[in-house]
Amino acid sequence: MKQPHGFITEQQRWQAVEQRDALADGTFVFAVKTTGIFCRPSCRARRPLRENTAFYDTPKAAQNAGFRACKRCQPDKLAPELQRVARIEEACRIIEASDSPLTLDELAGQVAMSSFHFHRLFKRVTGLTPNGWQKAHRARRLREALAGGKEVTQAIFDAGFQSGSAFYHQADETLGMTASQYRQGGARAHVQFVVGSCLLGEFLVAESERGICAILLGENAEALIDELESEFPRSQLTPGNEAFASRVAQVVSFVESPTAEFTLPLDIRGTAFQQQVWQALRAIPPGVTVSYSELAERIGKPAAVRAVAGACAANTLAVAIPCHRVIRSDGGLSGYRWGVERKRQLLENETRRQGE
Numbered sequence: 001m002k003q004p005h006g007f008i009t010e011q012q013r014w015q016a017v018e019q020r021d022a023l024a025d026g027t028f029v030f031a032v033k034t035t036g037i038f039c040r041p042s043c044r045a046r047r048p049l050r051e052n053t054a055f056y057d058t059p060k061a062a063q064n065a066g067f068r069a070c071k072r073c074q075p076d077k078l079a080p081e082l083q084r085v086a087r088i089e090e091a092c093r094i095i096e097a098s099d100s101p102l103t104l105d106e107l108a109g110q111v112a113m114s115s116f117h118f119h120r121l122f123k124r125v126t127g128l129t130p131n132g133w134q135k136a137h138r139a140r141r142l143r144e145a146l147a148g149g150k151e152v153t154q155a156i157f158d159a160g161f162q163s164g165s166a167f168y169h170q171a172d173e174t175l176g177m178t179a180s181q182y183r184q185g186g187a188r189a190h191v192q193f194v195v196g197s198c199l200l201g202e203f204l205v206a207e208s209e210r211g212i213c214a215i216l217l218g219e220n221a222e223a224l225i226d227e228l229e230s231e232f233p234r235s236q237l238t239p240g241n242e243a244f245a246s247r248v249a250q251v252v253s254f255v256e257s258p259t260a261e262f263t264l265p266l267d268i269r270g271t272a273f274q275q276q277v278w279q280a281l282r283a284i285p286p287g288v289t290v291s292y293s294e295l296a297e298r299i300g301k302p303a304a305v306r307a308v309a310g311a312c313a314a315n316t317l318a319v320a321i322p323c324h325r326v327i328r329s330d331g332g333l334s335g336y337r338w339g340v341e342r343k344r345q346l347l348e349n350e351t352r353r354q355g356e
């Protein structure tokens, strides 16, 4: 298995240089004492002798030691892939700074890319289309403004939405309730819930007007209700009615045996980043595991491993958003919001069913 940060010792680094390992690019540079030039590990230039080679953690350190950057591999510049990613990041900043929605052509033009390539790369880096990202960003701004106590119409305007009734509809969609309701502090106005036992212990399933908003697992019902209250402090929580109880049965059978697609509507809310992580999680099939760094790579943010772990921990929809399928790079189970033992059990069940 490939270690993400396995270019630490001189021996590992020399091996990477010998193999022109592009994965090592950006983790260190090597300098050649006889030519006074430094390169990235993947440089196509001829390999120096081992005894003429020195390693530096950063291009800056090599420069400080008196070496010049190779013209061929340009180790003092971002790698080509990162340069492209940097342009997408720039586009995200442009969206954030803009008071009104931007078209695809406008955005692509601002970062000097064709609309076609921009759209494709944007999707690959952020997991969302430029339009989807703009929507998520506006929704976040709106949530922040409303939480800060702004007047509804002003908050809508400040968030970069166009005025008019079309907007109210859209805001309702992104907030999961009317803007006025949100401002009054109801993250979800009304949440009904059911507690019970299943193969994994006690469970709590909760539903808002929009869909299933929490699936919690634990040892006792009281603790689960406490957890629900702290997740939705502003919602009115009530015991579920009969119709809901039948949907809960569906949820529980899914939790116990997550083979098929989860078909009930989910009420998923979080930051644009969390949503991205959760969507990536939902794409992991039963019986398959990934590491936190793999997941970070899948959403195009390989450096955001810790933030990805945070988004996994913030998940309130056990199994429906399968954060239990994320494990440490060394195969260790690491943490699980609802207990490592439960995580082990979930993974074992899934592996066993794969074998059947």
Ligand SMILES: [Zn+2]
Residues within 6 Å of the ligand: 038, 039, 040, 043, 044, 045, 070, 071, 072, 073, 074
């Ligand atoms: Zn070079």
